[in-house]
Amino acid sequence: MGSLLSISDIKDDVKYILDLAIKIKAGDVEERPLEGKTLAMIFQKSSTRTRVSFDVGMYQLGGRAIFLSSNDLQMGRGEPISDTAKVLSRFVDGIMIRAIKHSDVEELAKYSDVPVINGLTDLEHPCQVLADMLTIKEHLGDWEGRKICFVGDGNNVSNSLLLIAPLLGMDMSLACPKGYEPCESILKTALEYAEEFNTEITITDDIGVALENVDAVFTDVWVSMGDEVEKAQREIDFAPFQVNKDLMSIANDDAIFLHCLPAVRGQEVTADVIDGPQSVIYDEAENRMHAQKAILYYYLK
Numbered sequence: 013m014g015s016l017l018s019i020s021d022i023k024d025d026v027k028y029i030l031d032l033a034i035k036i037k038a039g040d041v042e043e044r045p046l047e048g049k050t051l052a053m054i055f056q057k058s059s060t061r062t063r064v065s066f067d068v069g070m071y072q073l074g075g076r077a078i079f080l081s082s083n084d085l086q087m088g089r090g091e092p093i094s095d096t097a098k099v100l101s102r103f104v105d106g107i108m109i110r111a112i113k114h115s116d117v118e119e120l121a122k123y124s125d126v127p128v129i130n131g132l133t134d135l136e137h138p139c140q141v142l143a144d145m146l147t148i149k150e151h152l153g154d155w156e157g158r159k160i161c162f163v164g165d166g167n168n169v170s171n172s173l174l175l176i177a178p179l180l181g182m183d184m185s186l187a188c189p190k191g192y193e194p195c196e197s198i199l200k201t202a203l204e205y206a207e208e209f210n211t212e213i214t215i216t217d218d219i220g221v222a223l224e225n226v227d228a229v230f231t232d233v234w235v236s237m238g239d240e241v242e243k244a245q246r247e248i249d250f251a252p253f254q255v256n257k258d259l260m261s262i263a264n265d266d267a268i269f270l271h272c273l274p275a276v277r278g279q280e281v282t283a284d285v286i287d288g289p290q291s292v293i294y295d296e297a298e299n300r301m302h303a304q305k306a307i308l309y310y311y312l313k
Contacts, residue, residue, distance in 0.1 A: 015121040015128040019138045019175040026179045033146050033306035044074025049312050051077045052100050054109040062131045065301035097123035106312050127311040140272050141172040142303040147296040151268050155180035161226040163187045166194035169232050174202035178211040185214040187222035189249045223262040230270045231255045231280050255281040268292045
């Protein structure tokens with residue numbers, strides 16, 4: 013079955029997993045399909061949505077989740093990731109990890125005998141964008157022919173959005189300051205997907221161009237965990253990219269606003285947008301659980 017480290021790992025099954033999430037949310041899947049299954053949850057970073065949604069989701073599917081912080085594991089005292097992977101594989105049916113470095117997740121998956129799910133790394137956030145796509149489906153009706161725009165940093169969320177958008181028949185633009193572009197290798201793959209699925213990807217520092225004919229506007233914090241030393245400079249560089257009413261007015265009239273949370277109101281987004289009628293952030297947050305239940309079903313059933 014493999015592991016979910018990147019959206020590319022489920023390139024051929026993205027629609028299947030999202031359709032499964034819709035069925036699970038509607039109660040159209042058998043009760044407690046993961047009875048007797050156990051998920052280890054490793055957290056190198058603090059979490060609200062990832063921790064609670066995976067824990068509750070696993071419980072609702074009939075299984076159980078075990079929370080393991082870095083301080084709970086011998087990894088925190090220098091045990092090799094390979095040893096941790098081999099040992100946990102003897103105990104549990106799957107491992108979810110919220111990590112600092114993507115390479116740590118790759119190494120964990122390399123030595124694990126059970127599926128490893130990327131709950132967030134510095135490179136990608138596949139669970140988040142699956143929830144985002146579920147939210148778009150619910151609010152806009154379908155993916156095909158839609159256009160989404162991410163405003164801000166070329167970070168893990170925007171990287172994963174670049175990969176998933178063309179797989180669902182969507183165009184995507186990324187409005188970011190120069191010097192904050194997405195990962196080059198991910199962009200290369202995303203452009204290949206766009207050519208394969210006849211969609212368009214645009215990377216620009218011109219917000220007006222990026223927001224033309226957009227159906228969904230995304231943003232994220234300007235200073236992610238690990239970027240604190242760059243805080244002052246980032247606040248200067250990203251100031252013109254704040255999502256406010258003027259910016260939202262460039263997008264389509266019925267465009268929705270999404271944010272992976274936590275948010276800094278008054279910084280990357282104004283309060284009147286994130287708390288306004290176009291915002292679907294709480295549906296989006298709830299859909300983390302439904303999307304992840306589909307992932308758990310897909311990998312652990």
